[in-house]
Amino acid sequence: MMASSAFGANPVPVLDVRNLSVVYGGVVALQSVNVSVLAGQMVSVIGPNGAGKTTMLAAIMGRLACHGDVEVLGRNQSQCCVEQRVHQGMSLLPEARELFASMTVEDNLLMGAYSRHAQGFRDHHGTMKEVFQRFPKMKERRTQLAGTLSGGERAMLVLGRALMAKPKVLLLDEPSLGLAPLIVREIFRIIADLKRSGVAILLVEQNARAALQISDYGYVLETGKVVLEGPSTELASDQRVTETYLGGSALKSRAGT
Incomplete structure (x- = not known):
């Protein structure tokens, strides 16, 4: 169909x-x-x-x-x-919302760009700006440890990290x-x-x-x-x-x- x-x-x-x-x-x-x-x-x-x-x-x-x-x-x-x-x-956002708890919000986002970086792309700074535009709270929390975020903020970070892979x-x-x-x-x-x-x-x-x-x-x-x-x-x-x-x-x- x-x-x-x-x-x-x-x-x-x-x-x-x-x-x-x-x-x-x-x-x-x-x-x-x-x-x-x-x-x-x-x-x-x-x-x-x-x-x-x-x-x-x-x-x-x-x-x-x-x-x-x-x-x-x-x-x-x-x-x-x-x-x-x-x-x-392809990017998967699993139900568990796994994060690197001891790393900052910004570093978690950068981990999402690992695949593109490995392929030779160097556009992660621009992509991060786009993610921060979609998730203003993540920009506010960029230096905060991911493990200290609320449930809603964790959900936003997991989604933002997936978007870093474009x-x-x-x-x-x-x-x-x-x-x-x-x-x-x-x-x-x-x-x-x-x-x-x-x-x-x-x-x-x-x-x-x-x-x-x-x-x-x-x-x-x-x-x-x-x-x-x-x-x-x-x-x-x-x-x-x-x-x-x-x-x-x-x-x-x-x-x-």
């Missing part, structure tokens, strides 16, 4: 995942999952705990052994390690987890801005309502299989989705997101 007619008749996906399967000790965690994301598109994956959402992101990023094909801009990544996939333009496709694992509603709205606003700048975004999110509000297209993952997919507005009004994931009522509007 085509992701969205708004992206052209035959758009080429930035990220194209085909027949992705993961098996743990004989147990099938993912089975023949197909997902694609276009440039400037946000695609959400929703589903219950244990459905395989985080496993899917880890497999796409090369952190788990899997079967199937993962392509970035037409280049097959299936035989590439994590570092090589980062070089190709990703073509951004994989987000539960960016709203454990954050206050005000911080969640700010994080999602920044993610929406990134989409408008042309970054392809694959969003895994337990908050199905918020995910469908800000994404263009969505997949429903249950027990390792895609059981539904379609434009987010259609999924948000689908009876099965509303009853299972949206508390029994369809989304009324996408306005203001």
Whole structure:
């Protein structure tokens, strides 16, 4: 199924995942999952705990052994390690929000530019200015140790660090987890801005309502299989989705997101 007619008749996906399967000790965690994301598109994956959402992101990023094909801009990544996939333009924001706690905010950001620096790029100062424009609090905290930041600030720093790599496709694992509603709205606003700048975004999110509000297209993952997919507005009004994931009522509007 085509992701969205708004992206052209035959758009080429930035990220194209085909027949992705993961098996743990004989147990099938993912089975023949197909997902694609276009440039400037946000695609959400929703589903219950244990459905395989985080496993899917880890497999796409090369952190788990899997079967199937993962392509970035037409280049097959299936035989590439994590570092090589980062070089190709992939960045993953894991649910754990791991930081170098004993390093400053600025040094954590510089670590995010390591891949580009290793490839010969020397544009990290300009990229850091862009990150500080998106996250003014990070500029205020630039000399502060990352381990002393609040939960919301840590989430911003993890996202900012990923942006230092200038990703073509951004994989987000539960960016709203454990954050206050005000911080969640700010994080999602920044993610929406990134989409408008042309970054392809694959969003895994337990908050199905918020995910469908800000994404263009969505997949429903249950027990390792895609059981539904379609434009987010259609999924948000689908009876099965509303009853299972949206508390029994369809989304009324996408306005203001």
